[in-house]
Amino acid sequence: MPADQSRSDEELMERYRDGDAGAFDALYGRHKGGLFRYMLRQCGRRSIAEELFQEVWLNLTRARRTYTVQAKFTTYLYRLAHNRLIDHYRSQAGGVPVSFEDDDSPALESIAGERRDDPALSADHRQQAARLLQLIGALPEAQREAFLLQQESDMSVEDIARATGVSRETAKSRLRYAIAKLREGMQEFQ
């Protein structure tokens, strides 16, 4: 739908709230990848990520009638995702997070496979990308979340703070630590 492509996320969500199912398709197309990767990185297992991903979108559709534009749509969407993740962590025996230290995780395997299938990527570049994913997986959950929100939805510190329900300073601190650790881990490729 060309008309929907020119609309903002907030406009699309309002149209969906008012009954335009096509607006949801456009919205979903824009954000499904980022949200899915966010879930995948945060919970570590594809099957769980898919389940949580689906629940977040269904929650969004159920809550459409009460939607009002109070912030960016991505903040709203990732707030739903964040809350669902917290519930997921709480339901786990160990509390927080899943470790990404396992190199044999399906997500990383699939990533490696995609990279190998891309002839444009040099061997060095693929190696750096794989290393970055390892470093992201090794981050503490909150810092990783801040980094993923910035990368996947281009959120500012303020938006991250709103989406994760923390103060701006806390969000800023998490993001700074995450970036510093990733940079430090990537120094070997300099």
Add this chain to the structure above:
Amino acid sequence: MSEIFRDDGTERDARLAALYRTAAREEPPPALDDAIRAAARREVGSRPQRVSSPFIRSWRVPLSIAAVMVLTVSLVTVMREEAPEILSPPGGVRTVGEADQMRAGPAADAGERATAIPKPLVPPAPRPDSVGLKPPAQTGSSGLGLRENRVSPDPAPGSRKDMAVAGRMETDAPTAPALAKRALPQAFPEAVDMRDDKGVVAAEKRRQSAKEESPASPARAAEGKVNSKSDSVSADIVPRESSRARVAAAAAVPPSASAPASRNSDTLQPGTDLPPDKWLERIEDLRRQGRLEEAKTSLGVFRKRYPDYELPAALKAWAGL
């Protein structure tokens, strides 16, 4: 390295971002996409679209309350106008004196009578369904009211007014409404007098037809015979107020006093629209004609209306007062 470490450490790092974009390409499986899109469409289609603005949402409750209040007030107002006996407290029974005030005679202000709503004197049991009187035409009644049974005017000879006011005779076993019907002309004579033209015409017609059918009908009427078919003949829609007033008046008169009055319609309202002295003269005339019972009945009505009026000595003696 210099491009990596800059500002406060939270700026988007171009190199990291590029590497991340290279590595992170996962997408949800197409089957999951389809399931979510289908669920979203069902969510929209399964329920009727309700586009309600915050303004409507915020005013929904106050508007509902206001609507309920308006409805309640309207219902109470309508009930008060059409069925005050339901709303009136048990203590609100009108006394005989009040009833007398209501029929204060020709001297009373007609406008006041037109606007006055009689209070119920009796419980709803003896409903005025069988009281076939018409409302005062000059009261300007709106026509709202109970549908009354119809009562034929008595075919007894007399003036047109007499015909109009004539009550009808009852059958062997009088019921409460029947008693009320009998007593009504005594207790509320002006209401009887003020039947509208339509009722009078109907009475005239009935009287003429009765004469044609039976020459003896005047005598029969004078004897108080019953015309049992006349209950539903000549009445019209009668305003509720006058119906209640009639029933109230009927209840205010003891059946013993009202029963004789119904024996002869010619004597039910003798001189009720006359001044007291003329009325008394009429009673004397009746007495002289030997229509003693009628004279007594009329005197009873007179004394109720004018309790303080000094009766002539002869009449007093005759009545045993």
